[in-house]
Amino acid sequence: MSYQWPLDVNDLFGERYPQMVGNGLPVPDVDAVRAAVTDMWADEPGGWVHEWSALAARYAEAGSHGLSALAYGWARFPTLADEAKRVALAHQSEQYLLAAPGFPVAFRRDVLDLPYRGGVTRVPVHVLTPPAVAGKGPVLLVSGGVDSWKMDLHGLLVTLCSHTGLPAVAFDIPGTGDSQVPMSPDGAEIVRGLIGHARTLGNGIVVHVGISMGGHYSARSGLAGEADAAVVLGGPVEAAFAHGRLARFGMDGIVGNALGFDRQPGHDDLFAALTAFSLRPLLDQDGQAPMLVINGADDVHVPQDDTLVFEGRRATEVHLLPGTGHCAVTKLPEVLGIISEWLPRTLSTLRAGPVTTVGPK
Template sequence: MSYQWPLVAKELFAERYPQMINTGLPAADVDAARAAITDMWADAPGGWVHEWSAVAARYAAAGSHDLSALAYGWARFPTLADEAKRAALAHQTEQYLLAAPGFAVPFRRDVLDLPYQGARTQVPVHVFTPPAATEKGPVLLVSGGVDSWKMDVHGLLTTLCAHTGLLVVAFDIPGTGDSQVPMSPDGAEIVRGLIGHTRTLGSGIVVHVGISMGGHYSARSGLAGEVDAAVVMGGPVEAAFDGGRLTRFGMDGIVGNALGFDRQPSRDDLFGALAAFSLRPLLDQESQAPMLVINGADDVHVPQVDTLVFEGRRDTEVHLLPGTGHCAVTKLPEVLRIISEWLPRTLSALPVGPGTTSR
């Protein structure tokens, strides 16, 4: 199920331009796409998916499969609202796999068959194994956001490998990317299945790292004590799901699509569905794993209180970085330093054996 909604391309470029550049696309090509695009949904000259796909096709023809995958990622952005967007995602996957032999660390794509609501669902995961990783080491389980999926955050994944020396398993949260089910609180069942699988790949110790809406799921698994430790980067936790917040830069339509609506929902329907995501019941418990919570103080999507609510909790470190926004992406080196310092300190203090943080 999917739908289109009123969305102004110029506004998306205004918000996402730094992300487009910082992930590796040449500024001149981004500027050219920005000048050419006049409509968000038309699959024709001037349309978002058409122009970005043309950029991606030029990269592919030149053998620059990594850049092609990035450009197709922007072609399918912000969500799979129509067939043209779904085709762009298929092209992105094709180009990403063609680029894989040149990745900085060995890579493979696995398709898992996991339980979900009494049935099964397929969940593709991307596995990165840095040379320093051992079969007996901890594993990072990484989930991306509601519009930036595992292929879109490739640079962050390989950087995490380099900084931590740990095996990384990346997945798309329910309702996004390769997922076959809508986003819902029930998606936690899929995450639990992923945690169980990931425990078989190393020592059994699993650290869930979540980015943006993926940070909601890592906050959930950390608060529930389902993982051995959790990192939350810009995750919406409670206040972000209050009515009226998720409306800027097309986020209401992005989230509405992820939730599985087949037409633009009313505000009451949208925020009624989002209310069920509040982690207040888990915040009121004491079963959590060690947690690192990070965000930018100027986040336009997630209010500061969703980070600060973790202050004072046991085994929890909180960083609200000034001068940066959602997920503190403009201060990524500082974020990675914080993670790299917190992670070994936290892992060394864990009780012996996986899952022992659960109470």
């Protein structure tokens, strides 16, 4: 199920331009697409998917498969609301796999059948392993956001592997990318299955790293004690789900699509669906794993409360970085430095204790 909704392309370019060029696309090429696009949904010259796909096709013809995958990622952005977007995602997957032999990390794509609501659901994952990895150690489980998916986050995944020296298993959260089910609190069952799978790839220790809405799921994994440790980067926890919060940059439509609506929901319907995502019941307990919680102080999507609520909790470190916004994207080197310092210190304490195996439930 999916739907289109009114979306201002100028607003999107204004918000996402730093991400577009920061991920490695040449500035002149992004500027040219920005000048050409006049409409989000028209599959014709001037349309978002058309202009981004044309750029991606030129990269592909030149053999620049990595750049092509990035451009197709923007073509299918922000969600699979129509057939043109789904075609762009298929092209992105094709180009990404063509680029894989040139990655600075070992790469493979696995397709898992995981328990979900009494049956199973297919969950493709990407496994990235840095060349220095020897033997079996901890594994990072990485979940992206509601509009930036595992292929879109490739540069960050490679950098994370490089900084930590650990392999990463990346997946799309429910309702996004390769997922075959809508986004819901029940998606935690899928994450539990992924944690169980990741335990089999290393020494049993799994650190769930979540970015944006993926940070909601890593916060849940950490608070429930299902992962051995959790990193939450810009994750919505409870305040972000308050009535009227999803009003900027088309986020209400992006989330509405992820939730499985087939037409634009009213604010009351959207709020009713999001209320169940609040992690307040887990915040009121104390069964959590060690957690690192980071965000930018100027986030327009996730209020500061969803970061500061973790202050003073046991085994928890909190960083609210000034002068940056959602997921602190303009200060990623600082974010990676914080993670790289926290992770080995935390893993040393985990290695000293027993390993708890949490498999699919």
